[in-house]
Amino acid sequence: EVQLVESGGGLVQPGRSLKLSCAASGFTFSNYGMHWIRQAPTKGLEWVASISPSGGSTYYRDSVKGRFTISRDNAKSTLYLQMDSLRSEDTATYYCATASGTYYYVMDAWGQGASVTVSS
Amino acid sequence: DIQMTQSPASLSASLGETVTIECLASEDIYSNLAWYQQKPGKSPQLLIYYANSLNDGVPSRFSGSGSGTQYSLKINSLQSEDVSIYFCQQNYDSPYTFGAGTKLELK
Numbered sequence: 001e002v003q004l005v006e007s008g009g010g011l012v013q014p015g016r017s018l019k020l021s022c023a024a025s026g027f028t029f030s031n032y033g034m035h036w037i038r039q040a041p042t043k044g045l046e047w048v049a050s051i052s053p054s055g056g057s058t059y060y061r062d063s064v065k066g067r068f069t070i071s072r073d074n075a076k077s078t079l080y081l082q083m084d085s086l087r088s089e090d091t092a093t094y095y096c097a098t099a100s101g102t103y104y105y106v107m108d109a110w111g112q113g114a115s116v117t118v119s120s
Numbered sequence: 121d122i123q124m125t126q127s128p129a130s131l132s133a134s135l136g137e138t139v140t141i142e143c144l145a146s147e148d149i150y151s152n153l154a155w156y157q158q159k160p161g162k163s164p165q166l167l168i169y170y171a172n173s174l175n176d177g178v179p180s181r182f183s184g185s186g187s188g189t190q191y192s193l194k195i196n197s198l199q200s201e202d203v204s205i206y207f208c209q210q211n212y213d214s215p216y217t218f219g220a221g222t223k224l225e226l227k
Contacts, residue, residue, distance in 0.1 A: 044207065044218050044219070044220045044221050045156075045164065045207055045209070045218040045221075046218065047215055047216040047217070047218075059214065061214075061215045062215070095163055095164070100166070100169060102169075102170075103152070103154075103169055103170060103211055104211070105152075105211035105214075105216045106154045106166065106169045106170075106209075106211050107154075107156070107164070107166060107209075108166055108175075109166075110163040110164055110165065111163060112162075112163055113163055
């Protein structure tokens with residue numbers, strides 16, 4: 001069974017940094033692209049970033065480009081999201097998700113989410 | 121960015137009823153449309169991809185249709201466990217945008 005477990009969320013001041021982790025199990029992690037998606041309180045879903053199976057290609061939405069870095073450690077089956085220069089509008093629950101094998105930007109399995117609150 | 125407009129924003133239906141949720145893209149997305157279900161307090165789950173392909177393990181009462189800019193999700197014979205928020209998402213072009221969601225409740 002595919003399992004994705006996010007960690008590293010919390011309360012952080014504007015301008016500071018936070019790093020999320022997503023521990024994967026139940027599938028061959030190194031074969032799948034991965035995504036981060038966020039959901040602000042009582043709001044809809046927003047794609048944040050994606051990474052190829054090898055980690056050699058990364059993709060970001062414009063509002064996080066230059067501030068967030070997606071990475072992965074295939075030996076540890078773990079996905080990361082380094083978030084720098086955080087803003088209040090980054091407050092959200094952050095989900096990691098696997099890319100569908102056939103349609104890369106379809107989010108197949110999702111984790112339970114990690115809550116990030118950016119506030120002074 | 122491609123805008124995804126979902127309707128209705130909320131609906132109330134009775135057990136056994138058939139409901140339909142619509143999703144309109146601001147440009148042609150060539151059937152690159154997925155539907156997700158988010159139950160209260162849970163993370164989203166993939167229901168349908170490529171407009172009409174049912175994900176593994178999803179009950180056959182769920183179906184998707186559409187092409188071009190117009191898509192729909194149909195739930196036949198509504199069950200209590202279908203109470204959720206449903207989101208559409210285009211996976212055609214970056215940024216991969218979602219609809220605002222449709223909240224489905226039981227009447």
